[in-house]
Amino acid sequence: MNAPILNTPWTREEFEEKLREKGKGYHIYHPFHVMMYEGKLTREQLQCWVANRFYYQIGIPQKDAAIMSNCPDKEIRKGWIQRIIDHDGEGDNVGGIEAWIKLGEAVGLSREDVTSLKFVSPGVKFAVDAYINFARQRPWQESVCSSLTELFAPHIHQQRISSWPSMYPWVKEEGLIYFKKRLTEARRDVEQGLHVTLDYFSQSREMQEKALEILQFKLDVLWVIADSIMLACTDIKVEQNVDYLRQPR
Ligand code: AHQ
Numbered sequence: 001m002n003a004p005i006l007n008t009p010w011t012r013e014e015f016e017e018k019l020r021e022k023g024k025g026y027h028i029y030h031p032f033h034v035m036m037y038e039g040k041l042t043r044e045q046l047q048c049w050v051a052n053r054f055y056y057q058i059g060i061p062q063k064d065a066a067i068m069s070n071c072p073d074k075e076i077r078k079g080w081i082q083r084i085i086d087h088d089g090e091g092d093n094v095g096g097i098e099a100w101i102k103l104g105e106a107v108g109l110s111r112e113d114v115t116s117l118k119f120v121s122p123g124v125k126f127a128v129d130a131y132i133n134f135a136r137q138r139p140w141q142e143s144v145c146s147s148l149t150e151l152f153a154p155h156i157h158q159q160r161i162s163s164w165p166s167m168y169p170w171v172k173e174e175g176l177i178y179f180k181k182r183l184t185e186a187r188r189d190v191e192q193g194l195h196v197t198l199d200y201f202s203q204s205r206e207m208q209e210k211a212l213e214i215l216q217f218k219l220d221v222l223w224v225i226a227d228s229i230m231l232a233c234t235d236i237k238v239e240q241n242v243d244y245l246r247q248p249r
Contacts, residue, residue: 009205012198018212019148019197025219026152028159030226032234037159039167046168047107048233050100051119056225057100059128061087066135067143076140079192086185096185099178106175107168123228131221141200145211146218147193153186 010018027033035041036049064083071077089095104114113119135143157179164171201211 007205009202010208012202015198015202015208015211016194018208019194019215020151022212022215022219023152025216025223026149026156027219027222027226028152028156030223030230032226032230033156035234037163037167039163041168043108043168043170045233046171047104047109047113048119049229050104050107051109051114052121052124052229052232053225054100054104054114055117055120055124056128057087057097059132061097063132063135063143066132067140070135070140070143076192076196083185083189086181096178096181099181103175103178106172108170121228121232123231124225127221127224127228131218134217141196142214144193145197145201145214148190148197148215149218149222150186150190150193154183157182157186 009015032049036046041049061084064080064087068077068080068084071080085093085095087096089098101111101114105111131146134146160179161176161183164176165173197211201207
């Protein structure tokens with residue numbers, strides 16, 4: 001008797017398509033990022049976003065080091081270590097964390113405003129810490145899968161590169177260097193992440209469904225970061241977003 005359709009694993013192409021379909025829940029559609037794209041943020045609100053998001057940026061290399069520490073495969077580690085170098089820097093390459101501090105200075109913050117973490121909201125800390133702890137505690141392949149929100153990242157980086165000069169002309173040009181760096185880095189990261197995910201989770205339909213749940217967890221991490229930032233950085237009342245909150249995601 002043939003296995004019922006519902007348990008048949010998706011083909012590699014179908015599985016990749018299911019992963020990409022999760023993009024409809026990406027934080028580019030979060031009301032705070034929509035406000036940003038539409039030029040509706042004040043100088044202080046943009047500063048607040050940069051200062052809060054720094055906590056996520058410094059968490060990324062720690063998350064990636066946790067994945068490395070769980071991964072016994074030398075070839076995988078040789079690829080994955082580049083992510084840590086991209087953020088921490090190497091030689092003349094100052095790295096993404098330093099580029100984010102430059103973004104802070106470009107929007108009018110001091111280096112200490114950013115690095116002191118004094119403006120980071122509790123919700124942002126909890127969400128980022130949940131992501132780092134996920135990488136510490138779960139099998140390294142599951143953490144690789146969770147990084148696949150970067151399938152959708154070039155779109156949001158390009159949005160900022162294209163819209164900020166006209167929407168926020170007061171932001172110094174060098175502030176956009178971080179986003180420009182990520183356009184190529186994210187595309188390269190995703191190649192390795194997708195290959196590992198499609199290989200490891202294709203053992204069964206159940207594992208493929210688990211990969212979608214893991215990706216949803218990370219989409220939720222990004223969404224909660226934006227929720228916390230919106231709460232901390234704006235005085236928008238819930239009722240102004242009640243229709244939005246009712247939309248299925
Ligand atoms: O700047 C970002 C970054 O370095 C990464 C690494 C990757 C991961 O390992 O989870 N995800 C990610 C993301 C970055 N920037 C976010 C943004 O909106 O600026 C997007 C985020 C992601 O899509 O996961």
